[in-house]
Every structure is written in C-alpha cells, then in structure tokens.
Amino acid sequence: MLAYADLTGGSKTLAGYEGIFCGLSACYAAIAQVLNEIYGRAVLPL
Secondary structure (H helix, E strand, O other): OHHHHHHHOOOOHHHHHHHHHHHHHHHHHHHHHHHHHHHOOOOOOO
16 A cells, blocks of 8 residues: 555555554454463453
8 A cells, every 4th residue: 555655646644554554453353362272261352
C-alpha cells in the first residue's frame, strides 16, 4: 500500500493503519502460540 501511495501521490494514512493492524495481529499470534504451547491447550484461539 505504501508503494501504491508513492506511485499515485496519495495519502499514506491508510497504509499506516494497515501496518499497525498487521503488527498487532502478528504479536497476538506469537503470544497465542507461546501460551498454547506452554499450557498444552488452547488458551488463546488461533
């Protein structure tokens, strides 16, 4: 999305929000995998 915004001269705000969302969802997935492995059950769903 950042490359598209650069090519078209558009706003990069939406791309920033997408980056924040992707980063937070990756952190959640990592924490869920670690906790589920430690406790041997589905503590956080994936």
